[in-house]
Amino acid sequence: MASLVRRCMMPYGCCLAALLALAALASPGRLGAAAAAEGSGVKWHVVSVSSLLPSAACTATAAAPNSSALRVVHRHGPCSPLRSRGGPPSHAEIMGRDQERLHAMHRRVPKGANVTLQARWGKPLGTSNYYISVGLGTPARDLSVEFDTGSSQSWVQCKPCADCYEQHDPLFDPSKSATYSTVSCAAKECREFGSQNCSSGNNCRYEVSYADKSRTTGTLARDTLRLTPATTVRGFMFGCGHNDAGVFGEVDGLFGLGRGKASLSSQAAVVYGDAGFSYCLPSSSSTVGYLTFGGAAAAPANAQFTAMVSGQDDGSWYYLNLTGIKVGGKAIKAPSAAFATASGTIIDSGTAFSRLPPRAYAALRSAFRRAMAKHGYRRAPASPPFDTCYDLSGHEVVRVPSVVLVFADRTAVALDPSGVLYAWDEASQAACLAFAPNTDETYLGVLGNVQQRTLAVVYDVGNRRVGFGAKGCA
Template sequence: MIMASAVLHRGAQFSAFFGTVAQVLLIAVALAASPRRLGVTAAGAEMRTSSPGPNWHVVSVASLLPAAVCTPSTAGSNSTVLNVVHRHGPCSPLQSRGGAPPHIQVLDHDQTRVDSIHRKIGTASTVLDQADRAAKGVSLPARRGISLGTGNYVVSVGLGTPARDMTVVFDTGSDLSWVQCAPCSDCYEQKDPLFDPAQSKTYSAVPCAAPECQGLDSHSCSRDKKCRYEVVYGDQSQTDGDLARDTLTLGTPSNTLQGFVFGCGDKDTGLFGKTDGLVGLGREKVSLSSQAAAKFGAGFSYCLPSSPSGVGYLSLGRSAPGNAQFTTMATRRDTPSFYYVNLVAVKVGGRTVRISPVVFSSAGTVIDSGTVITRLPPRAYAALRTAFTRSMGRYRYKKAPALSILDTCYDFTGHTTVRIPSLALVFAGGTTVELDFSGVLYVAKASQACLAFAPNGDGTDVGILGNTQQKTLAVVYDVANQKIGFGANGCS
């Protein structure tokens, strides 16, 4: 009544002005009382909608892009914990070697890795089909590796005595760990000096007759009876050298693995991104997790930070956060290195997307630390995209061009905050994993934020749970009990 009186006294000229003020005040009060009851129009102005409820992410556009400075780790002080950082972020020891590659290059390399995983699994299945089904002990040659072009998370470990710090990719899709060694006949450029076996008091070459050598299937013998290994990855990167043993230091100087078996590469080419090598966390005996099982327990866990400017962790052993939900670890005899999970459904905004479980089960799903974008069967992806775009449609965000393999993109230019429907993955046994906001969208820039999922080329190709969807989750590989767990808020 006070405002109405003021308007009447000041005449019709000011009526529209004060009416507008009243509307703004009413909207501000509504926003303060219930911030989730307002959407954002394409022009950036707020509009009324029905309440999104708890199944929506409301975030500021400014927070979509990574910070230029490193955010300290909030991981625990356990001595087996190694810091995990994005190799192109401000926390990375490799940062001084140049900026991050263009997003389209990252995604194109990601597709190369996915293609190589599909080839590896397809080839293994064909070989097994042609073999005697009753035969046991079928194994894959170590040389059938997968592409490392997007191995974008690294850890630092100590190798040798005295220990030399090495920055290496960690990869759940590989088994053999390796570093580049001096002298090297043909090595790619890396950040640190090459590891020199002559400077380590505990180094020794593995003889050709040793079980570790015989188990590689791709070994050869040098003239002095040393074991020579070879791994050729799907993007034609490769490493060749001597199989060796030395002391591996994890976290603290007192936390070591004696006689750790690894590759000492002296002929290495490819897309290894200035790293010093790789640590494999696959399921075969030669992997780091398998070799460390006797000391730490059969398993490991990690958490990937929400942003390249954050810090996560990698921990050996079977420790798990109290909020972890577990699902059965599936196995396939034709590809024993990979960790399989039974994905059965997807939820958007709290509602289960209508997809037949057969669509997921026909090829299965692997969880991979090196793949960036999750791949779904074509029918599952189409249903997910439809549900996601329908939910996004209520806010009328402007569409943006596709980005490489990502075909559902939005332009948030001019918006202060955005509202995005939640996404959840449902696994066998009812385990439901809510994705962090950073696992829903792949943000190249404010004007190009894309749904961070992509379809496989064929319904028979294995699905892949990529590292974008794993962000901020404590991912627990309980190998002893054949379970994989997911805990929310594992790291920031």
């Protein structure tokens, strides 16, 4: 969803006609966040309908915060050279994969369970939507890998490969790297992260399986990882996959950014001083974001921080304490207890759409529907998992109520309009509230990547907090 052009700075008394005039003159894209108080104090964003739809062209964006940042690209968008030869996935496929990931998360932390699972590779979890480019080996081979805050394992496809899915780049060849080495069965890393059945010679084996039946198996290894021309991580541990299958969208592998000791961010701490990192996911798949390491040092001046809290998973996820939501400047009619689940709430780069406990979602839906009804928008049929959709045919612009997430320490995070309304089909001109309910009050809540768009999200791991900075990227 296209970048924000400018904000309407008119006084509260400005009329809709003036805003529509602005819409007519503006270039295609988001027209601005126009706050208004119409007696009831409702605040809204004025957005061009065309900007809600996917673009076929890659749009240049502002530079990353520093020269050490990695470029983040949506793997199905026009900025990605990894787009599937068959075209991007359909809306149904996107929803299906997102739901599979969610189901895997629910299985990983059973509802209402008060347990801590052992940290091992092989837990089923879906794949992410965004990728970065890194160099692996000596000399460095450029690879495109997905990154995922919901897991801690990292792997790439390697030669020889008995059964590999088709990827964009040639397979990584360990024999051509002067710094490659395997992890032995006797090493403590094998006991912690490898296969429990280490019987294939002296090399430690690993296996990772995902909710959609994708999988990778191979050898646990180490090599030099180049993140930027000036930054390398020596002895980076990863899985060298020799038998892989799945719908990975032609990426060369996946790097985990979870809290586990094997994650990229944890291993990069030897270079950056801590396991922190930050990223900004762009407003649409046709623009570019960034990923940088170094924790609080990378935080923008406008970042607001909320505490990480304890969770029940195997040590990979980042838990937050979401306690409320405001729509159009008003708190929804749900107590903070409605946001509490037995399994907690995580922030996740790999799940697309946020999932809320049913009571909290119902209150959000009611508030959003009331705000949209004030402007006469016609409802459209539901499109599961979305049940609050609108027919925007005939509209050049749409007024979207502001949505603000509120955390336990009163941190308030305003979402970009691209994280509030989601559209996918130019023919239908339908757009839906980009949240969905869990089917049970006790299930894990998730703050997904669509709601994180354009925010600089800072994982200050050392101080156990997550920060959000507005206008982090386009």
